[in-house]
Amino acid sequence: MSSGRESPILVFVAEGAALVWSARDSRRLREELRLCGSPVGALVRQPRQNGRLGLPLRLLPEEARYLAESGQGLLLRRHAGSQLPEGVGAAAPHHETLRRSHAEQRQLALQEKRRLLQALGERIRHGREAKRKRRQEGGEG
Structure with missing residues (x-):
């Protein structure tokens, strides 16, 4: 289980989609928090394949809200010209x-x-x- 000292899971919100790009965070979501999300990434050579989707992991709005409200996730919205938080x-x-x-x-x-x-x-x-x-x-x- 989570030790409480772990950094929050970074969830990037863009155009209404909550995406987790980190493999470590994706694994933590599944193993510790039991949130699955949906892998939506594709390989360059097989962009229309459905059998092997990967990162990023798209979260349901409810999953992203839960992460933010529980303090286990950090929702990041990037606007034009804005900087990401330090360390991101x-x-x-x-x-x-x-x-x-x-x-x-x-x-x-x-x-x-x-x-x-x-x-x-x-x-x-x-x-x-x-x-x-x-x-x-x-x-x-």
């Missing part, structure tokens, strides 16, 4: 992780495409030769 620098490392993940996903997708083209290369070559023959036969007849 999780956004920069998260964005860097997203950037690296995106670059890695792009590289993997490119490698996968190359492998596919190599595997299909022979078939493509035969198709081009057959098309060339059909054009030559059609032009002569």
Whole structure:
């Protein structure tokens, strides 16, 4: 259970959605507070997949209110030009992780495409030769 000295769970509120971006906080929500939320994040290469959703964790309004009222969560609303509270620098490392993940996903997708083209290369070559023959036969007849 919570020791009471733990820092509050950071809940970022944007456009009516209460989101928890920290894996540690998400785990704490589930294990200690028995609040589940809904994972809503997606992988770069599979944006429409539904089987493997991840962070951020979207909380119901009731869950976010409970966290705020019980003092176990801190609701953060960011307005244009406003600064986050001191010690809340999780956004920069998260964005860097997203950037690296995106670059890695792009590289993997490119490698996968190359492998596919190599595997299909022979078939493509035969198709081009057959098309060339059909054009030559059609032009002569």
